[in-house]
Amino acid sequence: MDDSLKKKLAQAQAHLEETRKAVDSARQQLDVATSVARSADRSVEVTVDAQGRLSGVKFLGDRYRTMGAAQLSASVTEAARKAQAEMAQKVLDVFQPLSEAQSPLPGIEGSGIDWDEVFGPLRDAVERGTAARPTASENLRDEITEDDEKEKSTR
Numbered sequence: 001m002d003d004s005l006k007k008k009l010a011q012a013q014a015h016l017e018e019t020r021k022a023v024d025s026a027r028q029q030l031d032v033a034t035s036v037a038r039s040a041d042r043s044v045e046v047t048v049d050a051q052g053r054l055s056g057v058k059f060l061g062d063r064y065r066t067m068g069a070a071q072l073s074a075s076v077t078e079a080a081r082k083a084q085a086e087m088a089q090k091v092l093d094v095f096q097p098l099s100e101a102q103s104p105l106p107g108i109e110g111s112g113i114d115w116d117e118v119f120g121p122l123r124d125a126v127e128r129g130t131a132a133r134p135t136a137s138e139n140l141r142d143e144i145t146e147d148d149e150k151e152k153s154t155r
Contacts, residue, residue, distance in 0.1 A: 022098045029094050037082035039075035043067065046079035048087050052125070054080060081128070088125040 030050040038045045043063045047056035057076060064072055 019098070026094045026098060030091060033087070033090055033094075035083045035087035035090060037079050037086060039079040039082075041075055043072070044075040044079045046076065046083045048080065048083040050087060050091065052084040052087050085126050085128065088122040092122055092126065 033050045034047050034055065036045060036047045038060070041063070043060055045058040045060055046054065047058075049055045064075075067075070
């Protein structure tokens with residue numbers, strides 16, 4: 001093996017070890033990460049883990065007792081989406097330094113990582129979660145309107 005090939009192999013091995021350590025560090029940070037969000041009407045608080053899975057739901061105060069099923073469901077869904085979007089942003093923030101530090105090795109084809117492909121779904125989740133959403137009461141009004149329209153059409 002000539003010296004230039006040995007040098008490239010050593011660089012690749014060092015690069016791989018740096019990447020492994022950075023990924024392990026990011027994984028440790030995210031193993032304990034959670035995100036908590038409240039619905040706009042402040043009736044529900046939702047907690048998600050680093051994978052965006054629902055890990056807790058709290059009904060705040062007594063307001064939920066007087067809410068209809070559709071309104072309560074909309075509040076839970078809204079809070080869950082917010083929490084998932086916040087967690088997706090946390091994951092992006094944790095991996096940002098890694099994605100900036102890891103560049104393709106010169107002369108070694110395929111040694112780079114397409115971070116847009118890796119994190120594209122997370123970016124989409126952030127955008128969906130931060131987009132303007134109808135409030136729980138607006139969703140309820142939609143449900144009531146639809147019910148009224150169905151009743152009129154069945155008469």
